[in-house]
Amino acid sequence: MEGLASAIGGTYVAPPGERDRRATSSPTLVHGIAHDSRSVTPGALFGCVVGQHHDGHRFAAEALAAGAGALLVSEVLDVDAAQIVVPDVRAALGPASAVVWGQPWRRCTVVGVTGTSGKTTVTHAIAAIATACGTTCEVMGTLDGTHTTPEAPDLCRRLSQAADSGTEMVVLEVSSHALALGRVNGASFAAGVFTNLSHEHLDFHATMEEYFNAKARLFDGRSEIAVLNVADTWGRRLASLAAGTTAEVVRWQPSDIDRVVASTEGLSGRWRGRDVRCGLLGRFNVANVAAAAATSSALGFEDDAVASAIAAITPVRGRLWPVSGPEDDITVLVDYAHKPDALAAALASARELGSADSRLWAVFGAGGDRDRSKRAPMGAAADRHADVLILTTDNPRSEDPAHIAADIAAGAGIRHDSGDGLHIELDRSAAISYAISNAMAGDVVIIAGKGHETMQVAASRSVPFDDAVAAAGHLQRRRSARR
Known part of the structure; x- marks a missing residue:
């Protein structure tokens, strides 16, 4: 315990028993760590973490009763x-x-990925490349936990378990909240990856500068390669800052992949003079593939092997995820985009998957009790790219869904302020049904x-709802009606 205290x-x-010189008890030993x-x-x-709503010191007795050492x-206390x-x-x-x-990062390679958009896809893409190149790999992030980045005790425990099981690489989503709240304090990364930064989480960070400063902490020396x-x-600002703190700075950009062809089959193009292809849908995913390829190369994988391994990258659930199939006469996609730039990118990519005379339908809402300033820009982004907007309920939390929809609608322009271009249907399943049944x-x-x-x-309630499941059901009804 004294050694642990000194280390931190x-x-x-x-x-008291240990302070008594006459005591014969052994020094306290620690087996694990918990914050709950x-x-x-x-x-x-x-x-005993002091949080926004609770002070962990008040739960010390409860923790000791449960066996805390x-x-x-x-x-x-x-x-x-x-x-x-x-x-x-x-x-x-x-x-x-x-x-x-x-210190589990001494026993396996840990890669951290941060940025507003693309973290989930990039982490899975790096893992796909590494696995195809023969490296055992695990991903930790949005798809497998309550938080995008686990709290420090959970993160270190999971990293240690992964290393003990023989996992050679762990690719981790690192959120701005995690960086600001110290969830990765004390951690070291073989590589830190930055995807992009745009309007998001300003209810937490207050300003874009504060948001950027949180992201920049991944490159304050804890990442060997930036x-x-x-x-x-x-990203250009980060390159200047990171130059003095990391051993190596690797600069990449989406245009590293050129001659891009996007279709319903996926993406193809050339990276560093090598032909590449993968099953990801949407031109915006070119940036995610470029990030994964640059990271893999920086970690020591041969470029020829990386180019071949890109074929192993497949769509990630909820990220421009195709729900419709060859038997359907329309294309239906589910995407996580919940901020203006991400929504614009997803819609632009979806547009490219249709024909010149097909319409693009956007079914979306915005979360309640979160950054309200992004709602009108989301409406504006959809207004620019989609033909029909259907505003619906996302996760309203304590807010009135109708008020959230009105905030979004305020950003839509003249093209969608009347007629058939804009609909508000607060029942999310009904909104999905309306789009699928009325699409041509x-x-x-x-x-x-x-x-x-x-x-x-x-x-205060959470009820089951899965966009992909709902869409699949409505597609089945559309197919039945066509027979």
Whole structure:
């Protein structure tokens, strides 16, 4: 315990029995670490995190009753337990977890991917390339947890378990929240990847500058290689900042892949003079493939092998995910886009999958209790790219869905302010049904905002809802009606 306290810059306070020189008890040993009293295991160090709504110090007794062996605190508590006192428990949680779990990034290659859009696809694309090249790989991110990036104790535990099982590489989505809240404090990355930065999470970060500064923390020296999209203005700023903190800066841009052909079969083009193709849909995914290829090359995979392995990249659930099949007369896609730039990119790519005279339908909403300033820009983005807008409910949380839809509609221009171009249907299943049943043969329908999510959050309730499942059901009814 004293060694752990020293390693994280804390002060060790021994329990009364250990402080008594006549005591014969052994020094306290730590087995694991937890930040939630409900997940404490015997011998764990319990971090008393002070959060927005709860103070973990109030749950110390509960954690000790559950078997916690020691406490990480910001103030000494009147309890019979070993304590490590630090100025900020949340900030110390990462370094403490790293020590407790034996610095797992020393036992496997860890790659972190950050940016507003593309994190999920890029992490899976890097993993697909690495696996095709013979490296065992695991992905951690949006599709497999409550948080995009797990809290530090969970992250270090999972990384340690992955390394112990023989996994050679872990590719991790690193969110701005994780960076700002210290979830990856104490961690080291073989490579950090930056995709892009656009309007998002300003309810949390307040300004784009603050948002950028959070993302920049991945490149403050904790990433040995910085793989940066210099086609993005923020990426160019990062390249200047990272030059003084990392061993190597690798600059990439979407145009690294040229001669691009996008179709319903996927993407093809040339990367570093080599023909490449993969099953991802949508031209916007060229950037994600370019990021994955540049990262793989920077990590030491031969360029010829990388070019061949790109063929192993397949669509990620909820990311321009095709729900319709060859038997359908319309194309229906589900996408996670829930911010203006991402929605614009998804719609532009979906447009390319239809014919010159087909219509593009956009079914989407916006989350409640989140950044309201992005709603009108989302309406404007859809107005520019889609022929028919159907505004519906996303995850309204405590807000009135009708008010959210009105905020989005305020961004739509004259082309969609009346007539058949704009509809508001707050029942999400009914909105999807309307688009699928009214689309003409050859039209493209994109259902945006929720992607892989399988729950709808309204008020204090979460109810099951999966866009892909709902769309598949309505497509089946359309097929039946055509027979």
